Amino acid sequence: MIDQERTAAGSDEGIDLVAFFGLAWRNKYLIVLSTVVCGLIAAYFAFTAIPLYRAEVVVSEVHDRSMGGAASLVNQLGGLVSLGGVGLRNGDNASVEAQAVLQSRYLVETFITRQNLLPQIFPKDGKYATLWRAVRKFRSDVLNIRPDVRRGVTTISIEWTDPTTAARWANEIISLANELIRTRALNDSSRNILYLKDQIGHTNVIELQRVLYDLIENETKTLMLANERTEYAFTIIDPAVAPEVHVSPQRTVIVLFGIVIGLIVGTTVVAVRDNLRRRRGVADRGH
Numbered sequence: 001m002i003d004q005e006r007t008a009a010g011s012d013e014g015i016d017l018v019a020f021f022g023l024a025w026r027n028k029y030l031i032v033l034s035t036v037v038c039g040l041i042a043a044y045f046a047f048t049a050i051p052l053y054r055a056e057v058v059v060s061e062v063h064d065r066s067m068g069g070a071a072s073l074v075n076q077l078g079g080l081v082s083l084g085g086v087g088l089r090n091g092d093n094a095s096v097e098a099q100a101v102l103q104s105r106y107l108v109e110t111f112i113t114r115q116n117l118l119p120q121i122f123p124k125d126g127k128y129a130t131l132w133r134a135v136r137k138f139r140s141d142v143l144n145i146r147p148d149v150r151r152g153v154t155t156i157s158i159e160w161t162d163p164t165t166a167a168r169w170a171n172e173i174i175s176l177a178n179e180l181i182r183t184r185a186l187n188d189s190s191r192n193i194l195y196l197k198d199q200i201g202h203t204n205v206i207e208l209q210r211v212l213y214d215l216i217e218n219e220t221k222t223l224m225l226a227n228e229r230t231e232y233a234f235t236i237i238d239p240a241v242a243p244e245v246h247v248s249p250q251r252t253v254i255v256l257f258g259i260v261i262g263l264i265v266g267t268t269v270v271a272v273r274d275n276l277r278r279r280r281g282v283a284d285r286g287h
Contacts, residue, residue, distance in 0.1 A: 020271075027270040034266030035259055042258020043251075051246035055166035056157040058238035059174055061098055062231065098233040102154065102177050103145055108135050110180070111173050143173070153237060163242040170240035175230070182232035189219040189226070 024031060101107060112118065112134050121137055122129035144157045156174060160166040196216050200209055226232055 023270060023274055024267060027266075027273075030270060031263065031266035034269065035262035038262025038265060039255060039259040042261075043255050046249050046251040046254040049249040050161050052159045052161060052248045053163035053166050053243045053245075054157050054159045054247045055163065055170045055240040055243055056155055056238075057170040057174055057236060057240040058153050058155050059234040059236050060153050061095055062229075062233055062235055063095070094233075098177075098181060099147065099154070101181055102156075102234070105135055105139070107173070107177055107180065108138050108143065111169075111176055112138060114176070115169075115172075142169075154234075156240075158240070159247065163244070167240040167242045171236070174234055174236060178230060178232050178234055182226045182229075185222060185226045185232065189222040192219045193223075 109131060112121070112131065117138070118129045118131070118134050121134045121142075142159055144159070146155045146157070148154065156170055158166045158170040158173075160169065193216055196212050196219070200212050203209060203212075
C-alpha cells in the first residue's frame with residue numbers, strides 16, 4: 001500500500017514537472033522577454049557604473065629601530081629606577097605602536113587634511129563634506145589594511161576611480177605613517193634626554209649616573225636614526241603601481257545575475273497567471 005502511494009506521488013511529481021515545462025514552453029516568449037529586459041537593465045548598470053581600481057602596497061615593520069620613549073628607559077634602568085626616584089612607565093611595544101598608528105583615525109584624518117580630499121570624497125554632497133564623515137567614508141570604502149602575522153607583512157590597499165591616484169595615495173599614506181611615528185620618536189627622545197640630564201644633577205649614586213649616561217647615549221642614537229631614516233617604522237617591500245584592470249563593477253557577474261533574475265521573474269509570472277486562470281475556471285464551474 002505504501003509502495004503504491006509512493007509510486008502515485010512520484011507519478012504526480014513527474015506529471016507536475018512535465019506540466020510545468022509544458023507551461024513554460026507555451027509561454028516561452030514571455031519568459032524570454034523578461035530575461036532579456038532584466039539582462040539589459042543589469043547590463044546598463046554594469047557598463048555605466050564608475051569603475052574602481054585597487055592599488056596595493058606591501059610593507060614590513062622595521063625591527064632594528066630603538067624602542068625609544070619610556071619603554072627603553074624602564075627596561076634599561078630596571079631595579080635602579082627606585083634608587084633615584086625615577087618614575088617612568090613602560091611604553092607600548094614598537095610593533096604594536098606602529099600598527100596602531102597605521103590603523104588609527106588620526107592617520108586618515110591627517111592624510112585627508114594634507115591632501116585636501118574633501119572635494120574628492122564628496123564631489124556632489126557638499127552638505128556632508130565634513131572631516132569626520134570623510135574619515136569614516138575613507139576608512140570604510142577606500143582604505144583597507146590587512147596584516148599578515150604569519151609572513152610578517154602588511155598589505156595596504158586603496159580603491160579609487162583613478163588608478164594613478166589610488167597608487168599614489170597607497171604609497172603616500174605609508175610615508176605619512178612613517179613620518180608620524182618618526183616625529184613621535186624624535187619628540188620622545190628629546191624630552192627623555194632633557195629628563196635624564198635633569199636626573200643626573202639630582203642623584204649622587206655613581207652607578208645610577210652611569211646608567212643615566214648610557215640612556216642618554218641610547219636616546220641620542222634614536223634621534224640620529226629617526227633623522228636619517230625616512231622609512232622609520234615601515235619598509236616598503238612592494239610599492240603600489242597604477243592598476244590596469246578595475247576590481248568593480250564585475251560586469252559579467254552583474255549581467256548573468258540579471259539574466260537569472262529575469263528568468264525567475266518570467267517563470268514566476270507565468271506560474272501565477274496559470275494558477276489564477278485555474279482558480280477562475282474552478283470558480284466558474286462551481287457556479
